[in-house]
Amino acid sequence: MQTFNYSATFPVTAEVLFDWHKRKGAFERLTPPWAGVRVMDSNGGIEAGGWVKIKTPPLGLIKWELIHGAYAEGKVFTDQALKGPFKYWKHGHHFSTNETEQAVLKETIDYDLPKGLQWLHPFVEGELKRQFKARMERLAAEVLSPGLEVDVAPLVIAITGARGLIGSALIPLLTLKGHTVRSLVRHKEHLKANEYAYNARTGEGLVAALTGCDAVIHLAGESIAGYWTCAKKEAIRFSRERGTQVMAEAIQQLPQPPRVFIMASAAGYYGETQAPVDEGAPKGQGFLADVVAAWEAAAQPIEALGVRVVKLRLGAVLSPNGGMLKAMLPSFQMGLGSIFGTGKALLSWVSIEDVVLVFYRALMDEAFQGAINVGAPEPISRSHFAQLLGHVLARPVWLKLPEKLMCSLGGEVVQELCFKNNAVRPHFLESQDYVFRDAHLESALRRLLGK
DSSP states (O other): OEEEEEEEEESSOHHHHHHHHHSTTHHHHHSOTTSOOEEEEEESTTSTTOEEEEEESSTTOEEEEEEEEEEETTTEEEEEEEESSSSEEEEEEEEEEOTTSOEEEEEEEEEEOOTTOGGGHHHHHHHHHHHHHHHHHHHHHHHHTTOSSOOSSOOEEEEESTTSHHHHHHHHHHHHTTOEEEEEESOOSSOOTTEEEOOTTTOTTHHHHHTTOSEEEEOOOOOOOSOOOHHHHHHHHHHHHHHHHHHHHHHHTOSSOOSEEEEEEEGGGGOSOSSOBOTTSOOOSSHHHHHHHHHHHTTHHHHHTTOEEEEEEEOEEEBTTBHHHHHHHHHHHTTOEEEETTOOOEEOEEEHHHHHHHHHHHHHOTTOOEEEEEOOSSOEEHHHHHHHHHHHHTOOEEEEEOHHHHHHHHTHHHHHHHSSOBOBOOHHHHHTTOOOSOOSHHHHHHHHHTO
């Protein structure tokens, strides 16, 4: 039997810190982005008898079933593995107050590896230190912003694309802050208590799903990844334009429209830019610029109702769980990192954590309205991006792939996403004194990848 201990101090009371852990979404919010943990089901919270089922890497194949045991309000809660990769696993969370009236959280794990695998102990200890360091850093940041308290006036929020990259990261924060989330999904079978089925083409089911909602967050849309056939391009366009149109049609039918409608838009609105542009720049040229313009225009009937509409024009969202970074990781981890063409084209990027925080700020702050650029303050060349990723992963970046070859193999999507300048300046966010959690690429990659 082995015992692992990790502790940290926080500038709040033990009661406040304990209460935060009790709320729905705390487990997901604390899980490091690179850990690959997925919550499959849960019931009962952290009190004795509550349970959670999760999947972990590799490939989400390892299943855990954890049940909560010993519990003392404001002081301790525990969970023990009924099923998992360990012969024995028990995790205790102990809360106390030190002499300066600050909360002390001590995490204790007693575990035993399966027979014949004791040699893995150093690896397990190293991984536990890595994960709990990240957990405590996340909790320390959470104390400062957006804070551990619940919001004074909880909202009912409908979200499309709830299972996507942004939705799955945003929902835990919203539930932690005390809001009620309705996940709008496209399947009708086996709906969970918080799920509402709707038809993204016809809008069927939307009026019922949106009735009584204070806010709508619209994230749904066909992925732009993949070869751009005519059918793929039509799916990208239709899913965004028509998907927003049916939202507008449903909101127009509501007896009381929501206070705010927030949509995930894209920095592709500006087309190819010669330098970082702010929100006042005109629409650019190209397929993505045309799609984004139609996408945003579809929300105009919602604005006409007097609803505060926020269009977040996102740069490339960085997360090991999806998008550009996830696609790049396998080749870079194998030492096959590459630079496309000269690599001089500029890229606006933003970490998934900043995306979540900006969505939350847009929800709560009435100053947020209209088109808003969401990209880190420092756009970066694609060659520098590749070199930094290789550096963080301690892998060489030595391949240089000619532009003509890559475009002939990948087609229009490669030309659009890999060889054109697309750099934005977050002018509005800067004017509102938004402080980026991840303002510099290297530190962002290290946090996202646990390096």
